[in-house]
Amino acid sequence: MQDVLAVVTVVVVGLMVGVEFAVAVFVNPILDRLPNDGGVEARSDGARVLGRVMPFWYIGSVVLGAAWSTLTWGDAGASLVAAGAALLVVSVVMSILLLVPINSRVAAWSQEGVPADWKQQVGRWDRFHYVRVGVIVLAFTLFAVALV
Incomplete structure (x- = not known):
């Protein structure tokens, strides 16, 4: 069971x-x-579509990481799994605090109703997103190393 979960x-x-x-x-x-x-x-459109899907994917990933961490507690590699799960929690917190507010505004935009500072807003979202990608890449790397 633990191997399947991993x-x-x-x-x-x-x-x-x-x-x-x-x-x-x-x-x-x-x-x-x-x-x-x-x-x-x-x-x-991407903000609307991915804004509906990604919360489930992120939370599901945290749940899977936490479950795997719980099952491996005390085993070799358990600290890697726990660190990976913790990084996924960080990515969710970042998403809620930094990215979702911008994403919610972007989702409401249309060609006729774009704020004057739209480029700055998407640039800010992109910068936060780069950091989040780095966090989840590190979490994935820790999971992959723990798996082998």
């Missing part, structure tokens, strides 16, 4: 890392290069 946790967190990494490194930079601020509506 593999599921690594896969779920790894997929989440892949999505968030792709958003940070590929999707948003591509959207920002669209002419005539064409990326505004795409970012807004």
Whole structure:
């Protein structure tokens, strides 16, 4: 059971890392290069879609990490799993305090109703997102090392 939980946790967190990494490194930079601020509506739609999905993915990842940590308590590698789970908690707290407020505003934007400082707002979101991606990549790395 513990091995299955470990593999599921690594896969779920790894997929989440892949999505968030792709958003940070590929999707948003591509959207920002669209002419005539064409990326505004795409970012807004992405904020709505991912804003509905990602909370479950993040919380699910924390639950899986915490369960794995509990089952391995006292075993070799348990500290890696606990540290990875703690980093996922940090990513959730960062999300709630820093990213969700901006994301909620972006989700309401349309081509006709964009605030004057929209570029600064998405730039701020992007910077926070880069840090969050670093945190979840580190959590994933700790999980992967603990798995082997």
